[in-house]
Amino acid sequence: MPLTPPIKLHNLSFCWPTGERAVTDLEGVFPSGRTGLTGINGSGKSILLQLIAGRLTPTAGSVEVSSDLAYLPQTLTLHQDTTVAELLGIDSTYRALKAIESGSIDPSDFDAVGDNWDLEARLEAELSPLGLETLSLERQISTLSGGEAMLLAVIGLRLAALPITLLDEPTNNLDAPTRELLYGLVRSWKGTIIVVSHDIELLELMDHTVELYAGKLRLFGGPYSVYREQLATEQHAAEQAAKTANASLKVEKRQRVEAETKLARAKRKGRAEQLGGGLPKILANHLRQKSEANAGKMRSNLDGKVEQAQSKLEQAEIRVRSEEHINVELPDPKLPASKQVAQFSYPSGHHIIQGPERVALTGPNGSGKTTLLNQLLSTEPSEAELSGKLFLERVGYLPQRLVGLDESRSAVENIGQVAPSATSGQIRNMLARLLLRGTNADRPLSALSGGERFRVYLGSLLLAEPTAQLLILDEPTNNLDIDSVRQLCEALGAYRGALLVVSHDQKFLNQLGLDYLLELRADGSLTKSYPTAVC
Structure with a gap:
């Protein structure tokens, strides 16, 4: 007797308040086991996960879920004073356990613990293989790197041990060693797991692949490579x-x-x-x-x-799928080859980026890469042993967590703020070259997919007046599908200023045509090396 799929979609539709349809009459199932959900940016993958998770209410149709589920959103919206225990989702249980250990007989504490008397043992079993067993549960996440926070959030879902788990871009901000830890967690995951990711290695761990394309769901047997091979045929x-x-x-x-x-x-x-x-x-x-x-x-x-x-x-x-390309014509920022762009100082020396050099800042999670970028961009002098200094005024910065634009305004309106001399038609033409067209250009940024929002933020840097002479990008491939990463490289290929990139995506770095890499080491020093592969 065949197993009943844990998730079924019946004529599922979802409309934004403006009346624009994001999902229309979607039919399909997600099987048991590990499933990768793939599709181009803007196809509706994150919206679909939110509908399955109950975070959004269908306009029509229904989602049939066989069991309780856990959900990891694409972006962790956490306050800086959130603790590790809260991030893991065990705060109330942990506090109740500690209260009982201290002699509490309050029934509410026993209700909070429930059947989780072995919580600390299970937590240690999860954290020890990752080298995080000494991590204080009272520690604030503001002291963690983005990668560390993401990994702990995934571990929290493992501890919850619900029958169904949804993960939206779980490898965001993870360095190579931490990704390997995540792969290990996924390999041994119990129950049904659905993953949206642009990480091919993660998608290769899947038992099934479901594609969302042109408003239709299609199930393929096997991991991403099998899906791509069948699609190519x-x-x-x-x-x-x-x-x-x-x-x-x-x-x-x-x-x-x-x-x-x-x-x-x-x-x-x-x-x-x-x-x-x-x-x-x-x-x-x-x-x-x-x-x-x-x-x-x-x-x-x-x-x-x-x-x-x-x-x-x-x-x-x-039936023939077209492959789109970003095609951005950018003005020359006129950055002389002799011009000093930025300087990094550390105890044993310093390093200067000069002229239109393309540089990657690398290092493990928690090494301080984002902190160093913040020091570089700060106007306040730094007393830290490792510090940065800019020699330019025309600098564009794309932070790891996309902030800075008005999320309630459209792409056209936001780009108009940084390119005041451009007409609405010119802005729409610019956005079309970034593959953001039609009604998507008029929707609020908050209603766009992660990849679409990223293209608006990228456009605000590339199309700004006057043109930035230095672009600083912190984990720019977060939330981007595989085709969009290629398109990003095409867009940056047309840029003739200096480029400083922080990324754990080695394939992306290989495509950028880097001049060299600066590795941030545990002792606070920077080590210069050169790319070993170029795509």
Whole structure:
């Protein structure tokens, strides 16, 4: 007897308050085990997870979930004074356990503990393999790196041990070693887990892949590589079918033209014979009408063949997926090669970025990369042993957590604030080159997907007046699908200023054409190295 899928979607639809549809009549299932949910940015993956999790209410249709579930959102919205215990989701249970250990007999404490008397043992079992067993549960997350906070949030869902877990971009901000720890957690995860991610290694751990494309859900058996292989086979067949259909259409059109030429010749010949042959008028009219009727039938038949061939071509072309490219024409920021851009100072020396150099700042989670960027951007002098200093005024900064723009305003309105001389049409054209078109350009930023919001923030840097001479990007591939990462590289390829990037995405760094890397070490020093691979 086949197993009942843990999640079923029935004609699921969701509309924004503006009336714009984000999901329409979605049908499908998510099977038991590990499933990767994939699709281009803006296809609705995060919205779908929120609908399944009950964070959004369907406009129509329903979501059928067989059991309780846990949900990790794409962005952890946490206050700086949130504790590790709260991040793990065990705060009330932990406090109740400590109260009981101190002699409390309050029934509410026993209710809070429930069946979790082994909480501390289970917590130690989860944290020890990760080297986090000494982490204080009272510690505030403001003292943690983004990667450490994300990993702890995932561990909290493991401790919850609910039958179904939804993870939206869980590898955001994770360095390579921490990603490996996350992979280990996913491999041994009990129950059903659905993951949205652009991390191919994580998607390769999945038992199934579900694609959300053009408003339809489709289930593939196997991990991401199997899905891509099957999709590539289908696309090759679709392209061949489109070529064949196009060739058939050309043949039918040519035969239609040739037939019309023959009909015209036959008509001229018939008229000449009638005029020269002395046929009775009634017979000549009969022959002419018969000829015109035959010609009409032939035209109708040929037109039908052309229309049929045209329809087959259109159907074949629908199955061929187009690959879009970001194409941004950026003004030259006029950064001289001799101009000092920034300086990093540390106990044993200093390093200077000069001219339009492309540099990656690397290092493990918690090493202080984001802190160093904040020091670099600060106007206040720093007394830290490791500090940064800027020599430019025209600097664009994309923080790890996208902030700075008005989330209640549209992409067009936000870009208009940084490019005041541009008309609305020019701004829309700029956004279209960043693959943000139509109604998406008019929706509030808060209603856009993570990848779409990122493109607006990127546009606010690339299209700002005057053009920034230095771009600083902190984990820019967070929330971006695989195609969008490639598109980001294309956009940055057109930029002729200096570039300073913090990223744990090695494949992304390989595509940027970096001049060198600066690794931030535990002792606070910076070590210069050069890329070992370039894509």
